[in-house]
Amino acid sequence: MRSRLVVIGAAFFLAGLLGSCKRVHEDRAEVRVAYLQIIPSLPVFVAQEQGLFDKENLRLKAIALSSSNDLVNAMVAGQADLLPATSLVPIIHLEIQSPGRVRIFSHSRMNDSNALDKIIVKEGSPVHAIEGLRGKKIGVFPGTAPSHMLSAFFKKHGVDPGSASMVQLPPQAQISSLESGAVDALFAYEPVTTTALVHGGYRQLFGSVYADLLNPCPIGASVISREFERSHPQLAVRAVRALQQGVDYMAAHPAESRTLLTKYIKLSPEIASRVNIADVTLSNQVDIANLQQFIDLLYQTGEIPERIDAHRLVDLTPAVPTR
Numbered sequence: 001m002r003s004r005l006v007v008i009g010a011a012f013f014l015a016g017l018l019g020s021c022k023r024v025h026e027d028r029a030e031v032r033v034a035y036l037q038i039i040p041s042l043p044v045f046v047a048q049e050q051g052l053f054d055k056e057n058l059r060l061k062a063i064a065l066s067s068s069n070d071l072v073n074a075m076v077a078g079q080a081d082l083l084p085a086t087s088l089v090p091i092i093h094l095e096i097q098s099p100g101r102v103r104i105f106s107h108s109r110m111n112d113s114n115a116l117d118k119i120i121v122k123e124g125s126p127v128h129a130i131e132g133l134r135g136k137k138i139g140v141f142p143g144t145a146p147s148h149m150l151s152a153f154f155k156k157h158g159v160d161p162g163s164a165s166m167v168q169l170p171p172q173a174q175i176s177s178l179e180s181g182a183v184d185a186l187f188a189y190e191p192v193t194t195t196a197l198v199h200g201g202y203r204q205l206f207g208s209v210y211a212d213l214l215n216p217c218p219i220g221a222s223v224i225s226r227e228f229e230r231s232h233p234q235l236a237v238r239a240v241r242a243l244q245q246g247v248d249y250m251a252a253h254p255a256e257s258r259t260l261l262t263k264y265i266k267l268s269p270e271i272a273s274r275v276n277i278a279d280v281t282l283s284n285q286v287d288i289a290n291l292q293q294f295i296d297l298l299y300q301t302g303e304i305p306e307r308i309d310a311h312r313l314v315d316l317t318p319a320v321p322t323r
Contacts, residue, residue, distance in 0.1 A: 028059040029235050031058045032063060032081045033062055033063065033084065034063040034071050034082075035064060036068070036071065037264060038265065040220050040280075041085045041265075042260065043247050044062065045261075045263070046246040046257050046260060048060065049260060050245075050249055052245045052246055052249075053242045056242045058235065058238055060242075068086045068087035068090050069090050072086070072090045072091065072093075075223075075225055076098070076101065080225070081224065081239065082239055082243070083223050084222040085221075085222060085280075086220070086222070087145070087219065088104075089304075092308070095312060095313055096304060096306060100226055100312075101226060101227075103226055103315075103318075104223050105286065106222040107221040107287070108217065108219055109279045109287075109290075110216055110218075111211050111216050112207040112208045114276050114279055115211050116189050116208075117193070118187075118193040118204050119138075119185055119186065119207075120185065120202050123202060129205075130154070130157045130206060133184070134159060134160070134164060135163060135164065136164055136183075136185060137164070137183045139167050139168075139169040139177050139183040139186045140186075141169075141171070142169070145298075148302060149210060149301065152297070153212060156212070156213065169186075174192050178196075190275045191265075191275050194275045198270060198271060216279075216290060217294065218287070220278060220280070222243065222280070224236060224240060258277070259272060261275070288311060289310075291310040291314065295308060
């Protein structure tokens, strides 16, 4: 009888222990991370593979979206807590239109050696310098910012932007449009550029437009919802730490990290091993002066309607204008 009670007691103890473990698992707070299936999202992919959110006792809800504007809209709608590796341009637009929604905790430090953009032409193109693009059609990524940046780049190099035609093309149509002659050049991003150059028939006319205008260029940024930070300050700290541990892992294991691009964005191993991956800051390395330079550049090109103070996007408790 006693042995039976011991067995029953042990069973209850084990059941209680398992139940406790289950509750701990279920009580892990959910963090919603919206991201794009692009190369700069590699820290997210690393965090998923390495279980870095699990290590912070967080439950990751990864939400794949199609554009940086979609990311911003998801955060504004209260559907996302963090946006890693989004374009800084719509973030600045958001700050102008609706101040105090997000805080930047990391940004790119893009230079010509690790840039995500290039200008490419067909191998047999008669164009061998920027001046040769006068009167030509240039395929650009959709949206106003790439066209504004390319216009500023042309002006810097003594080319009238009005002398060239800019044709907005989604990435999947860019190489075929260049091949067919629908455009004479591409101002394109990874992995389009590396894919074209590796497969042959194309050559680089110029390196990074963004890095030429501002070096380093903080074109990519990772942001967190200020409402999430206010409501769940400790969860916010842990979520940012998980992503930044992903950045640390990438630095320590670059080749292994690159292989994840074959899984998460379906690049071939050859392209995944060659694409550029821009350097990004940690939270204690955010360069406010560099961000201000980029804001000023966007204002000078007409991309944004007003010049704002970069501290508004970075400080934990920023002073924002009332509207």
